[in-house]
Amino acid sequence: MRWAQLTLVENDPGRYDPQTEVPLHHRSAWMGDADPFGQLFDGCRRRNMVVIARTDPHAAHQDVCDAHPDWIAVDANGDKRRHWASPELWVTCALGPYNFEFMTAVHKEIASRYAVDGIFGNRWSGSGMCYCEHCQRTFRAATGLELPRTTDPRDRARRAHLAWQEQRLFDVWRLWDREIRAINPRARFIANAGGGALSPLDMKTVGELSATLFADRQARHGLMAPWANGKNAKEYRATLGRKPIGGIFSVGVEEPYRWKDSVQSEAELCIWVADGTANGLRPWFTKFSGTLYDKRWLDSVEKIYTWH
Incomplete structure (x- = not known):
């Protein structure tokens, strides 16, 4: 089987992006009221093509930050993180409600509306260490420790955080896969994951999931x-x-x-x-x-x- 991937950019959505009713799910200014992604999907199906949608939850626009400032990643100094390449965007936290709640709703809508064969998650696993209120509270509840302020693997909190972070990522992976399959049993969540011996995720578990x-x-x-x-x-x-x-x-x-x-x-x-x-x-x-x-x-x- 051979694959093709089209990654759309901001001036494409007038022709290709999906419609959405999920609050705060960004819609391009060029999109209008049509369903261009639906047309693209239908065209692929007429050619007997497998269709996998692609989501990227690592950044959000200002309206998301205004409505849910707790969804935005926080650095060690307590400052919310601007995107390194697109400073008008905010970096999101991968381990809290943005992924577990908001992106779950996005994935369910895509699976329900278009019956895609899978959803590929790009940059779904976070963009470095996060000190947001959700990470602080959830990590403390799980380990009894405060978030580490060092990368030294000999530090007890650092070791605990590595294990906790991996578990949170596998939890959200399982959640998305479960919700997608509940709508379409033949569809799966496909994580952009893996890196051999240097992978931050346990590759044995990755292979099983x-x-x-x-x-x-x-x-x-x-x-x-x-x-x-x-x-x-x-x-x-x-x-x-x-x-x-x-x-x-x-x-x-x-x-x-x-x-x-x-x-x-x-x-x-x-x-x-x-x-x-x-x-x-x-x-x-x-x-x-x-x-x-x-x-x-x-x-x-x-x-x-x-x-x-």
Whole structure:
């Protein structure tokens, strides 16, 4: 099976985003009253395509912060965290009610309205240490300790936090999967998770929870070896057994500037995807934006998919 991923940007929703009735779920200013995502979904179904929706709960707009300031991540100084790349946004806490309540409602609405085959959660596991009121209270109730102020693994609170954080993430993973399957038993929550020996989550548990996983290692950068993609496949195979695994690859450059409308050379695309495929990853290209400014990548991906 071959996969394609279209990640829509802010000026796309007038054509592609879903409608929503969940309070505080952001709607693009360009969207209008139509249901463009529904039209895209219907078109895919007419072509007998599997459809997986993608959510990203790691940031929120000002109206969310105004209505629920407790949903916003807090740094060690007690300040709410602005987004590092989009300062008009706020970074959300992954371990409190934003994920457990708000995003649960979002996922249930998507599963009910569109009958997608799964929901892929991007950046669902948080953006670093959070000291919000929910993290403080929940961690204290679970461990009897205050949130750690050090990264020293010898610190008792630090060790307890690592275990507590992992448990909270697995709890919300199970919650989303359960709620989605209650609506559509054939659908699953698919976490953007995993990283082999360096993963912050226990990969044995990840393998047990997952029906499938996609290695989100979109391209190499710097001096990374081309066989690094095959390493991703081996790490996934070690915990998922014979479950299907995919390898997400970007048609754009993945250097620090990471301009998403860029296009890599055919040789670079082919060697990266070939090494992953040889080790069991199913190819999955991702394209950011619904507008094609540079079409040079189309023939390259067509050749890869024809061969596969």
